[in-house]
Structures are given as C-alpha cells and as structure tokens.
Amino acid sequence: MGAVFFVNGFVFSNWIPRINEVRDRLGVSNSGLGLALLGGGLGGFLGSLMVARIVALVRTRTVVLVASLMMAVLVPLVAVVPNAAVLLLLLTLLGFNDVQNDVAFNAQGVMVQTRIGRPVMQRLHGTWSLGMVAGGGTGWLASAADVDLGVHLVAAAVFMVVVVLLAVPGLLGEDDPPEPSAGHDGGATTGIAVRFAVAIGAMGFGLALLEGMPNDWSSVVLTDVFEAGRLKGAGTSVFAAAMLLGRLTGDHVSAAIGSRRMFTIGTWLCVGGSMVLAVAPVTALAFVAYAMWGLGVSVLFPQLYEIAARLPGVPAARGLGAMTFGQRLGFLSSAVVVGFLADLTNFRVTLFAVAAAAALLVLGARTRTR
Secondary structure (H helix, E strand, O other), X not given: OHHHHHHHHHHHHOOHHHHHHHHXXXXXXXXXXXXXXXXXHHHHHHHHHHHHHHHHXXXXXXXXXXXXXXXXXXXXXXXXXXXXXXXXXXXXXXXXXXXHXXXXXXXXXXXXXXXXXXXXXXXXXXXXXXXXXXXHHHHHHHHHOOOOHHHHXXXXXXXXXXXXXXXXXXXXXXXXOOEOOOOOOHHHHHHHHHHHHHHHHHHHHHHHHHHHHHHHHHHHHHHHOOOOHHHOOHHHHHHHHHHHHHHHHHHHHHHHHOHHHHHHHHHHHHHHHHHHHHHOOOHXXXXXXXXHHHHHHHOHHHHHHHHHHOOEOOOHHHHHHHHHHHHHHHHHHHHHHHHHHHHHOOHHHHHHHHHHHHHHHHHHHHHHHO
16 A cells, blocks of 8 residues: 555656756746646646545446556657647646546555554555655656656656556555534435535645645745755755655654644644744744644545545545645745735735635634534
C-alpha cells in the first residue's frame, strides 16, 4: 500500500525541478507557462466530478492500476510537447488521472485501516511526502547532471510501472460498502449526503489554503519581509521537513490523544505558525513559524481523506470526490487570494488573516461531519 503512495508522489514531482527547461524549449513566457500549468487543476476538477462513477463501475484496485499506468505513459510526453496548448491538454489529462489515483488509493488506505483496526493513514501520506521529496531530488540531480529530460522521465515512468505492477495485486479486491446513515432513509438520507458533501468540500478548500500558502509564498516572504538573502529558499524545506516528520509520527499521536483532538490541535498550530510569522522580528523565528505550520498541517489532510471516505450514507469515492473538488479549488485560489490581499495590505497581515479564516472554515465544517 505504501509503495503506491510513494510512487505517485515520486513520479509526479520528477519533472517539477525542470519546468524552466520545458518553458525554454517551448519558447513561451512565464505567463504562457502559467496558463499551461493550469491544466493540472482543470483536470483535477473534471476528475473529481467523475471519480465516484468510475470507481463504482470498476472498483478502487482497478482504478489504481489503470490511472497509474496512464500517468506513467503521460509523464514522459512532457519532454516532447510541441507547444503550450498541447502542454495544457497533457497536464489536464495528467490531473484527471491523478485525481482518480488519489481517490482510489486513499479509499484503499482507509479500508485497510478499518480492517486492521489501527491508524495508518498518517504514515501512508508520509510515504507520499517522502516520494515527493525523492522525486524532486531526482529531478534536481538529473537536471544538474544534464540528463536528457526525455530519458529522465522515461526512466521515472518505468520505475512507476514496475512498482505498481508489483504492488497492485496486494491491494484489496473488493470495496467496502458506504457507512450506514443511522435513523434516516429516502429523501432524508439524500439531504444528509448533500450536507456532508458540502462540508467535506469546504474542509478541502480550507486545508488547501493552509497547506498551499507556505509552499507558494515562503521564498517571496523571506525575501521581501525578512531580507533572508541566500536563505530565502529554506522556508519551503523547513516546512516540508516538518510536514514529513508530522506524518510519519501522526498515527502514534492519533492513537494517544484521539483523531479529533489531533485535528483541532493541528489546525490551530497552523494559525499559531502564521501568527509567529506575522510578528517575527528576525529570520530565525520565521523558520520556527514554518516548522510549526508544517507540523500542524501535516496531520490534517490524511485525516480529512479518512473522514471523506467514511461519510454516513455516502460511498467512499463520492465523499473523496467532493473533498478533492474543494481541495483543487483551494490550491488554485491560494496564490490568487494571497497575492491580491498582500498588495492591499502586506504579507504579515495577509498570511495570518487567511490562515485564521481558513482554520475557522475547516473547524466549522468539521462539526457538520459528525
């Protein structure tokens, strides 16, 4: 199971350190590249709307197999696309398949956790984060060694195919039925399902803001606010390292204090990190803030996937589809919202205000999923 999580993060992140090479080969501007990169979000939206029906037809294990193999076919094509329009289409297809894979292997993870009777989702998401770190590092090393982009991505794709073909037979062959919706039937059950879907989508949106801001803006904040010089790129690394640590230990924390309490503490730890960042007088405290933020956010999405897959009266794929719809919208909105508000005020005020608002949205929606 962990191998599937790892290889998804690994392959998808391999080409990210070489985006500038794709831009230069296509001869497009930064804005033109930015428009093409929206394809991933567009594909994610479309995929989140269709994933429940697809999973209902063929089951999660088949979706993991097919979507993973499709991603392995599509990723190397990044090296040969002739123009930005084709890159947009390719990334849309990648985003679509990534959502199918994301929902299917997370549903598998929740089912495994239910059957073994102990928490594992935090560690599974930790292996995904580890895959992202390994994939990004591989891409950086390949670029530094001047390895041809096509050769590099084909090698990464072959690795994915081998891992998936070895791992998929070990996945669960049958999906669990929806959690029962006690005391309701017919139209009442439908209304409850809609309410839960809206709440879970709102939580996905809010958590995407909390996770997206430190990734998107840390280097800008460290440059413009703290004048960190050569340390400007370290904020993302500190945030990612803290998030990885939190995910690898989160299952033990959940077992010790309870998942709901851990979720609440994690959410407010994000707000605390943004508050420290808002008042920090020196760069060292800014890194403390990013560590707090990363540690807090680390435990949130793994638990949200679990909540979405266990909504009463809602098939796991439908709940996860609603969550990923809000999640993708939140990740896309994060850069726009923060950039606009920072121009109106400043980064210190903006990051704290958006983090606090997102936390209130998440915790408020969480009460609607009981």
